[in-house]
Amino acid sequence: MARVNVDTPAAGKNAIAAEKNRRLFRENHVFVMNMIGSPGCGKTSILEYTAENSNVRCAAIVGDVKTALDADRILDRNMPAYPIETGGGCHLTAVQIGSMLTRIDLCKTDCLFIENVGNLVCPSVFDLGEDIKTGVLSVPEGDEKVRKYPELFSRTDVVFINKTDLLPHCEYDMEKIERDCRTARPGVKIFKVSATKGLGFEDWARYLEMNRKEQQNGK
Amino acid sequence: MHELSLAESMINTALRTDGVGADNLRVLNIKCGALSGVNAQTLEFCIQIVAERLGIENVSVVIEEVRPQLQCSCGQSYNAEDIFSECPRCGKTQHRITGGKDVFLESVEVNDGQS
Ligand SMILES: Nc1nc2c(ncn2[C@@H]2O[C@H](COP(=O)(O)OP(=O)(O)OP(=O)(O)O)[C@@H](O)[C@H]2O)c(=O)[nH]1
Ligand SMILES: [Mg+2]
Ligand SMILES: [Zn+2]
Numbered sequence: 139m140a141r142v143n144v145d146t147p148a149a150g151k152n153a154i155a156a157e158k159n160r161r162l163f164r165e166n167h168v169f170v171m172n173m174i175g176s177p178g179c180g181k182t183s184i185l186e187y188t189a190e191n192s193n194v195r196c197a198a199i200v201g202d203v204k205t206a207l208d209a210d211r212i213l214d215r216n217m218p219a220y221p222i223e224t225g226g227g228c229h230l231t232a233v234q235i236g237s238m239l240t241r242i243d244l245c246k247t248d249c250l251f252i253e254n255v256g257n258l259v260c261p262s263v264f265d266l267g268e269d270i271k272t273g274v275l276s277v278p279e280g281d282e283k284v285r286k287y288p289e290l291f292s293r294t295d296v297v298f299i300n301k302t303d304l305l306p307h308c309e310y311d312m313e314k315i316e317r318d319c320r321t322a323r324p325g326v327k328i329f330k331v332s333a334t335k336g337l338g339f340e341d342w343a344r345y346l347e348m349n350r351k352e353q354q355n356g357k
Numbered sequence: 358m359h360e361l362s363l364a365e366s367m368i369n370t371a372l373r374t375d376g377v378g379a380d381n382l383r384v385l386n387i388k389c390g391a392l393s394g395v396n397a398q399t400l401e402f403c404i405q406i407v408a409e410r411l412g413i414e415n416v417s418v419v420i421e422e423v424r425p426q427l428q429c430s431c432g433q434s435y436n437a438e439d440i441f442s443e444c445p446r447c448g449k450t451q452h453r454i455t456g457g458k459d460v461f462l463e464s465v466e467v468n469d470g471q472s
Contacts, residue, residue, distance in 0.1 A: 139383060139384070139468060139469065141464050141466050142374055142376060142377060142464060142465050142467060144464055145463060146370045148363040148366045148370075148461055148462060149366055150365065151362045152359060260359075263393065263394030263395070285441060289392050292458070293458075318441065321451075322441075324453060
């Protein structure tokens with residue numbers, strides 16, 4: 139037997155499609171956030187709030203196992219939104235995103251949100267070509283989520299902690315979860331918000347605006 | 358299940374390597390990071406399926422699971438069971454993750470007619 143060194147990272151079909159998406163995003167100067175969180179943590183609610191309160195030109199791709207309900211909620215607030223029904227799939231793939239991109243006016247978009255299927259496991263390892271992964275947590279889910287899902291939170295440059303209005307009703311150690319987020323991903327930006335009450339979005343607004351400027355300088 | 362597409366990618370990589378073919382490929386040596394989100398057993402299963410489909414017989418898959426590699430702000434570099442563990446030198450948890458997220462095909466072994 140002879141041994142031959144190969145030393146090549148495994149890049150399946152998804153990784154190849156993701157690179158293609160990424161090139162397209164860069165060429166069009168679009169900042170892309172892949173939003174990942176449990177079912178019901180408030181991903182769509184955060185996008186609804188953003189649609190109503192931000193002047194940044196945003197668009198959303200919304201993945202759900204079934205229905206276009208969430209995309210419709212965002213559309214109702216005048217943000218272009220494109221549903222992907224995965225039909226059982228527990229995460230979005232770069233190929234699905236790629237085939238949606240022909241329908242989106244990327245030249246007129248500064249920031250594209252991709253709302254992934256509610257799930258903390260599979261979406262974290264499927265690159266869609268995004269600039270950053272964004273974790274979405276919510277207070278009633280408990281404060282151990284970052285420890286339980288290190289694959290995701292070691293990759294998130296932004297984390298929302300949503301439903302802060304429920305803090306008085308839950309046992310939730312905010313300091314601990316923030317510390318865990320930073321241990322898993324040093325430099326992570328944390329936004330503590332209540333999407334339905336519209337609280338705590340000041341830093342998020344500044345963050346979006348900063349990224350809009352960066353993208354527009356390139357256009 | 359992305360393990361299947363990773364399995365295809367690894368077998369393709371192996372077969373594109375000089376001196377490696379469907380007739381002589383015997384072992385794939387793989388490193389699988391604990392933070393890769395790839396399940397080693399599923400990956401092995403998928404490689405066997407892909408190999409069978411391509412008519413590659415008797416291939417074995419050796420998967421070494423790689424723990425997270427951490428680089429502490431104090432300078433210490435270490436492998437840890439999980440990323441929330443404290444630095445063995447300074448006791449802090451201020452580190453960058455420098456390894457353990459990837460899956461790669463490290464090497465292959467081929468039958469060269471000698472034993
Ligand atoms: N109290 C409270 N409820 C919230 C908040 N944000 C969202 N919700 C509620 O949580 C529920 C789920 O919110 P969604 O925005 O649909 O959550 P999602 O993450 O998009 O859910 P999926 O797409 O199904 O995974 C809804 O009933 C929201 O009204 C919040 O800040 N506070
Ligand atoms: Mg939703
Ligand atoms: Zn240290």
